Amino acid sequence: MRAIYLDNNATTRVDPEVVEAMLPFFADQFGNPSSTHAFGSSIREAVRKARRQLQALIGAEFDHEIVFTSGGTESDNAAILSALEVMPERTEIVTSAVEHSAVLTLCGHLEKTRGIKVHRIPVDRHGRLDLDAYETALTHRVAIASIMWANNETGTIFPVAKLAEMAKRIGALFHTDAVQAVGKVPMDLQPTAIDMLSLSGHKFHGPKGIGALYLRRGLSFSSLIKGGHQERDRRAGTENTAGIVGLGKAAELALKSIDDERTRLKSLRDRLENGIVQRVPGAFVTGDRLKRLPNTANIAFQRVEGDSMLLLLNRYGIACSSGSACSSGSLEPSHVLRAMDIPHAMAHGTIRFSFSRDNCDEDVDRVLEVLPGIVERLRSQSRSGHVADTSSRVRSGE
Numbered sequence: 001m002r003a004i005y006l007d008n009n010a011t012t013r014v015d016p017e018v019v020e021a022m023l024p025f026f027a028d029q030f031g032n033p034s035s036t037h038a039f040g041s042s043i044r045e046a047v048r049k050a051r052r053q054l055q056a057l058i059g060a061e062f063d064h065e066i067v068f069t070s071g072g073t074e075s076d077n078a079a080i081l082s083a084l085e086v087m088p089e090r091t092e093i094v095t096s097a098v099e100h101s102a103v104l105t106l107c108g109h110l111e112k113t114r115g116i117k118v119h120r121i122p123v124d125r126h127g128r129l130d131l132d133a134y135e136t137a138l139t140h141r142v143a144i145a146s147i148m149w150a151n152n153e154t155g156t157i158f159p160v161a162k163l164a165e166m167a168k169r170i171g172a173l174f175h176t177d178a179v180q181a182v183g184k185v186p187m188d189l190q191p192t193a194i195d196m197l198s199l200s201g202h203k204f205h206g207p208k209g210i211g212a213l214y215l216r217r218g219l220s221f222s223s224l225i226k227g228g229h230q231e232r233d234r235r236a237g238t239e240n241t242a243g244i245v246g247l248g249k250a251a252e253l254a255l256k257s258i259d260d261e262r263t264r265l266k267s268l269r270d271r272l273e274n275g276i277v278q279r280v281p282g283a284f285v286t287g288d289r290l291k292r293l294p295n296t297a298n299i300a301f302q303r304v305e306g307d308s309m310l311l312l313l314n315r316y317g318i319a320c321s322s323g324s325a326c327s328s329g330s331l332e333p334s335h336v337l338r339a340m341d342i343p344h345a346m347a348h349g350t351i352r353f354s355f356s357r358d359n360c361d362e363d364v365d366r367v368l369e370v371l372p373g374i375v376e377r378l379r380s381q382s383r384s385g386h387v388a389d390t391s392s393r394v395r396s397g398e
Contacts, residue, residue, distance in 0.1 A: 003317045004363045008203075009152050009180060009296060009354035010321055014246070015205040021249040022207065025242040033239050034230060043241055050248025054212055057251040058178075058197065059188030062217050067234045068244050071211035072179040073102040075198035076146070078213055078224035078235070079175040080106055083144035084116065085222035090143035090172070092117040096129055096158070097339040098151055100177055104335070117141070126288045127156035127340050135166060142172040149178035149197075150185070153336045153352055154287030155296030157181070164193040173219075179203055179211075183254035184293050185262065195219055201243070205357070206250030210243030257357065265355045266294035268364055272353060273297050275368040280375050286342065286350065295356065300342060301349040304378045309351055312374045318367060321352045 005013070025046070031039030033047050051063040060066060069075045080093065080103070093107055097120045110116040119137035122130050129147065138145065145167040150157045164174035175196040181187070183204025189197065197214040201207055215221055215234065227236030273285050282302030301309070306322040313320060322334075333347030342350070353367070 001317045004319065004359075004366055006318065006320045006353045006355060006359065006363065006367070008356035008359075009352065011202045011208065012205045012356050013358055014202075014207055015250060015253055017253060018206055018246045018249045022242045022246040025245055029241075033241060034228070047239055047241060047244050050244045050251075053248035053251040053255075054199075057187070057255045058182060058199070058214060059190055060214055061190045064232065065214055065217055067213045067215055067231045068239060068247070069211045069213050069235060070209055070240075071202075072100070072177065072198050072200035074224065075200075075211050075213035076100070076102040076175075076177050077106055079196040079198065080110075080144055080146055081224055082222045083173045083175070084110075084114075086220040087143045087173075090141055091115070092119065092137075092139070092141045092143065094119045094121065094134065094137045094142050094145040094147075094167075094172070096121045096123065096147050098123055098127060098153075098336045099146070099148055100152055100179070103146055103148075103177055121147075123156075123339050125340050125342070127151055127154045127286070127336070128288055128291075129158055129163075131159075134163065138166060138170050138172065140170055142167070142170065144173045144175055146175040146177065149176045149181035150293050150296075151287070151336060152180045153334060154298045154340075155180075155293035155354075156288040157185070157291045157293065160194060161192045164195070168193040180293060180296075183251070183258065184265075184295060186258060189214065189216075201247040201250055204250055204254045207243050207246040210240055210247045212247065261357055262294045265357075265359075268355050268359060268361065269295060269297045269353075271361075272364045272367060273299065275364070276371060279368065279372045283375075286337070286340065295354055297353045299351055299353070300337075300346040301351070301375055302346055303382055304349040304375055306349045306351055308378050309349070309371075309374055312377070313351075313367075313371070316366075316370045318370070321354070322350060 029043060031043045033040055033043040051066045054066050055063045095103055095107055107118045111118050121134045147158055147163050149160050160176045167174040173195045176194055177198045179198055179200045182199040195216045200211040221234055223234050225236045230236055276283050276299055284300055286298045286300055310322055337347040337350060
């Protein structure tokens, strides 16, 4: 039985070409890119090449607008905290109710410890941002608006270019957490008013522990990590050269395949969604059906617990998720589904399937073969009054 991985929004397999590109920088090419001798100069050029590869993927105007970080969480934190530092007279943040915890947890911390006012803009039942509420929250007290490019659970895409223009009118900075969108949808940042953008390599077949923050040229920026003069004084610490090279190669591969893969993955996603809705009574697709990531399907099931579905799917060698990997293990509905006002009983039974270039039609066929039976089995147990300990029984093999 071939294992089927459909949890690519949590992380992706590192592409073999990325691994190949990284390997020399663990041993043969080990120099410090900040060193002035020959051992450092070749590494410095490799880092610059990676910067240019990433610049091309996101459509940045200059390669020096790319600052390498440890990943999306650091980039999000650096963007928001910098805005508050460079505009100390502004003490408010605008964000959405469905942001990743890398943004929401920081905002909550700033509320408690620094008295920062946070506007969490609601979404509708399709996960679409309330634009009127967003506009109302934008006042001259706002230092930064931070709205994700695409939601990690539903795949719903936000109109970030428009949101950035709205923020610019009142002099606020605009940041977008594009961790789930980079490498999946085409980007061209040059004509936009987006000031900062976060990304993470492991979401598009690069290594873990490496990401970047796009900083528009000329933007005042206060570094989060202070120390040496790396990254033009914007992120101290010796560069993770192997990770940076891997991120650059992943960006190059993504740019080459993005148009073809976007079409192919959308076809897989749509066939899976249509097949489930047709074969499983009471199943429906969440999120914006028209403006979503091409690889993401988030499906709610009536009268069934998502945790139990995941465990049984895993028994068949199928890996997927009940939402964000950062909140897995909790039986509470995710904050995203709550914000969308998905009925509590259905929010408990929501599964996210997320595809990548490694998936194929046979993966969809297998899910459609086994999932209807799993749902019916769990519903039958529920009708029999034996649902309370379903998860424990499945874990123990009963």
